[in-house]
Amino acid sequence: MSIQIGQPLPDTEIKAIDDGRIETARTGALFAGRKAVLFAVPGAFTPTCSEKHLPGYVQHYDAFRARGLAVYCLAVNDAYVMQAWAAAQNVPSGLLLLADGNADFTRALGLERDGSAYGMGLRARRFALYAEDGVVRQLHVEAPGEFRVSGAEAMLAALGG
Known part of the structure; x- marks a missing residue:
């Protein structure tokens, strides 16, 4: 079962990439005491993820920051990928990419998908959520093959204003 609105995000170890640096972090600490948007992509360097999903958040990053929001991008890829x-997409400093190489966080969220039919193995479903102090307040999970509710524009609209 996937995480639900009102539930706390799981606390797992993850690799966080910011401004070219890779650091080990705990998801509990990343979300504690702040308002944050977390969006997940099935894979780095894949078409929709690289052409639409991440670029939308890069383009609108200042709008999220103006609202006092941290922004995190999650994928089941290793930290080096x-x-x-991040470098190829010109991700600004402060927009953290979270490498969930073993899918520990993704599985703890209950938002994994089997991409074996496409040679991708276990991946994250495409989704976006809004959390306050580590508690999910909004959750937008895409239907398979869709990109409608988890993009930057959709999240800005869902957050209002």
């Missing part, structure tokens, strides 16, 4: 993807 996420580091290279």
Whole structure:
């Protein structure tokens, strides 16, 4: 069962990439005491993720920051792939990419999907959520093959204003 609105985010170890640096972090600490948007992509360097999903958050990053929101991008990829993807996508400092190489956080959220049919193995479902102090307040999970509710524009609209 996937995480629900009102539930706390799980606390797992993850690799966080910011401004080209890879650091080990705990998800509990990343979300504690702040308002944050977390969006997940099935994979770095994949078409929709690289052409629409991450670029939308890069483009609108200042709008999220103006609202006092932290922004995190999650993928079941290793930290080095996420580091290279951040550089290729010109991800601004402060927009953290979270490398969930073993899918520990993704599985704890209950938002994993089997991409074996596409040679991708276990991946995250495409989703976006809004959390306050580590508690989910909004959750938008895409239907398979869709990109409608988890993009930057959709999240800004869902957050109002």
